[in-house]
Amino acid sequence: MVFISSNFSFLFCQIGKFCIFDHMEQNRPNHKLIYYFSKWTDISEEAEKIILSAFEPQFIKKKKDLLVVNDVCNYLYFITDGCMRSYYVDEKGGEHIFQIRMDNNWISDLESFFSNRPSHYYIEALENTHYLRISKERLEQLYIEVPSLERYFRILFQKAYVNSLKRLNATMWEPASDRYNEMLKEHPEMFQRVPLVYIASYLGITPESLSRIRKKK
Amino acid sequence: MVFISSNFSFLFCQIGKFCIFDHMEQNRPNHKLIYYFSKWTDISEEAEKIILSAFEPQFIKKKKDLLVVNDVCNYLYFITDGCMRSYYVDEKGGEHIFQIRMDNNWISDLESFFSNRPSHYYIEALENTHYLRISKERLEQLYIEVPSLERYFRILFQKAYVNSLKRLNATMWEPASDRYNEMLKEHPEMFQRVPLVYIASYLGITPESLSRIRKKK
DNA sequence: TGTAATTCTTAACATAGGTCAAGTAGATTA
DNA sequence: TAATCTACTTGACCTATGTTAAGAATTACA
Numbered sequence: 001m002v003f004i005s006s007n008f009s010f011l012f013c014q015i016g017k018f019c020i021f022d023h024m025e026q027n028r029p030n031h032k033l034i035y036y037f038s039k040w041t042d043i044s045e046e047a048e049k050i051i052l053s054a055f056e057p058q059f060i061k062k063k064k065d066l067l068v069v070n071d072v073c074n075y076l077y078f079i080t081d082g083c084m085r086s087y088y089v090d091e092k093g094g095e096h097i098f099q100i101r102m103d104n105n106w107i108s109d110l111e112s113f114f115s116n117r118p119s120h121y122y123i124e125a126l127e128n129t130h131y132l133r134i135s136k137e138r139l140e141q142l143y144i145e146v147p148s149l150e151r152y153f154r155i156l157f158q159k160a161y162v163n164s165l166k167r168l169n170a171t172m173w174e175p176a177s178d179r180y181n182e183m184l185k186e187h188p189e190m191f192q193r194v195p196l197v198y199i200a201s202y203l204g205i206t207p208e209s210l211s212r213i214r215k216k217k
Numbered sequence: 218m219v220f221i222s223s224n225f226s227f228l229f230c231q232i233g234k235f236c237i238f239d240h241m242e243q244n245r246p247n248h249k250l251i252y253y254f255s256k257w258t259d260i261s262e263e264a265e266k267i268i269l270s271a272f273e274p275q276f277i278k279k280k281k282d283l284l285v286v287n288d289v290c291n292y293l294y295f296i297t298d299g300c301m302r303s304y305y306v307d308e309k310g311g312e313h314i315f316q317i318r319m320d321n322n323w324i325s326d327l328e329s330f331f332s333n334r335p336s337h338y339y340i341e342a343l344e345n346t347h348y349l350r351i352s353k354e355r356l357e358q359l360y361i362e363v364p365s366l367e368r369y370f371r372i373l374f375q376k377a378y379v380n381s382l383k384r385l386n387a388t389m390w391e392p393a394s395d396r397y398n399e400m401l402k403e404h405p406e407m408f409q410r411v412p413l414v415y416i417a418s419y420l421g422i423t424p425e426s427l428s429r430i431r432k433k434k
Numbered sequence: 435t436g437t438a439a440t441t442c443t444t445a446a447c448a449t450a451g452g453t454c455a456a457g458t459a460g461a462t463t464a
Numbered sequence: 465t466a467a468t469c470t471a472c473t474t475g476a477c478c479t480a481t482g483t484t485a486a487g488a489a490t491t492a493c494a
Contacts, residue, residue, distance in 0.1 A: 157374035172421035204389035
């Protein structure tokens with residue numbers, strides 16, 4: 001695959017991630033958020049204060065659910081430190097993971113969030129995780145108070161959509177071994193923090209298949 | 218599949234399509250566009266004029282290319298009447314269709330459009346097609362002249378992203394026959410206008426497999 | 435520290451869907 | 465009207481991946 005194999009980074013759709021924040025103070029996590037906003041749009045000092053007050057810092061323990069099926073997803077979540085997965089459960093009880101997100105990434109069920117309808121998904125913490133959250137009402141208000149945020153989210157969703165289409169093409173037309181190899185290359189840190197069972201599901205295969213792929217290398 | 222089978226409409230990701238325009242005058246296609254904008258955001262009469270002047274009405278004949286690989290995609294296209302497909306070609310020469318769009322839908326290569334980098338894709342007319350187009354420069358300017366457009370596109374991409382993730386889940390975890398049946402239910406018009414070869418590719422299978430699925434029914 | 439739970443691997447077998455090759459039926463063109 | 469094309473189908477065979485079941489290695493916990 002000529003162009004697909006050149007960059008499989010979309011395999012994680014890790015929207016909004018651009019640099020490491022080791023130099024930042026650990027206890028001012030909101031500043032990471034502002035940094036990302038300011039990458040794509042202008043944020044005045046005034047606006048910065050408003051934004052920081054709109055997001056609530058939260059914590060969740062490993063293996064706890066942030067969202068369960070049939071609940072409305074009331075928040076947009078920005079992971080400052082930790083790891084989450086979102087998945088659905090089919091009628092035979094099988095779990096299908098479609099998102100794994102780590103530090104400095106957004107996670108939510110956008111469909112439920114924007115429609116106020118019950119979610120079909122679960123969101124679960126894979127590690128003890130610190131995150132920021134904002135409710136739909138507060139976000140709508142924020143779009144009015146800080147109009148340039150609309151631009152940030154327009155660009156965020158635009159990129160997320162493009163990445164998702166690439167991942168779709170790879171899933172349809174690339175063999176699982178290629179998807180695995182490129183993921184290994186683009187996201188080695190993932191393999192240190194996330195069990196292979198989950199990575200297999202994310203890639204659209206069974207853990208047994210992933211095991212075979214890894215053996216062949 | 219409990220929730221997926223309840224609505225496969227995302228299989229077409231026909232973002233922005235909400236109603237039929239039979240009642241509209243055929244020769245004022247731009248008004249369809251305004252109608253869609255005004256569904257999600259407020260458009261003043263003033264803004265309407267600016268928008269209408271920013272989009273150029275165009276026409277392309279069946280089988281002609283709107284975009285070819287390695288060209289930069291300079292426009293966002295809104296199909297007012299007709300049908301297009303976008304696809305890429307793998308190193309063995311195989312074509313893989315990932316979008317089929319008909320009346321009142323957007324089509325483009327967003328990645329190339331926003332990055333100004335050469336596209337990996339083709340966009341081809343499957344019918345004689347009337348469409349509107351806007352360049353990146355003009356759109357950036359329009360975001361400034363009509364800020365509420367940023368909101369429209371934020372919502373458009375947000376929905377497109379959600380649909381794309383659902384299509385990804387269906388592709389990974391649902392059998393091809395289910396995807397076919399639901400597409401037939403949700404988009405029967407597609408089968409009147411688009412050859413099965415293309416629909417097969419869109420569903421991620423070969424024409425032979427689609428033929429077998431259709432036979433079994 | 436021992437037991438249970440997770441995580442990962444392996445092997446035998448099953449199956450959906452791909453590949454190749456041929457053939458039919460309409461539509462298009464000479 | 466014959467000759468091509470294009471769209472679609474069919475059949476034989478193949479392969480990647482799923483399924484089931486078992487076991488090893490690691491981690492958590494009582």
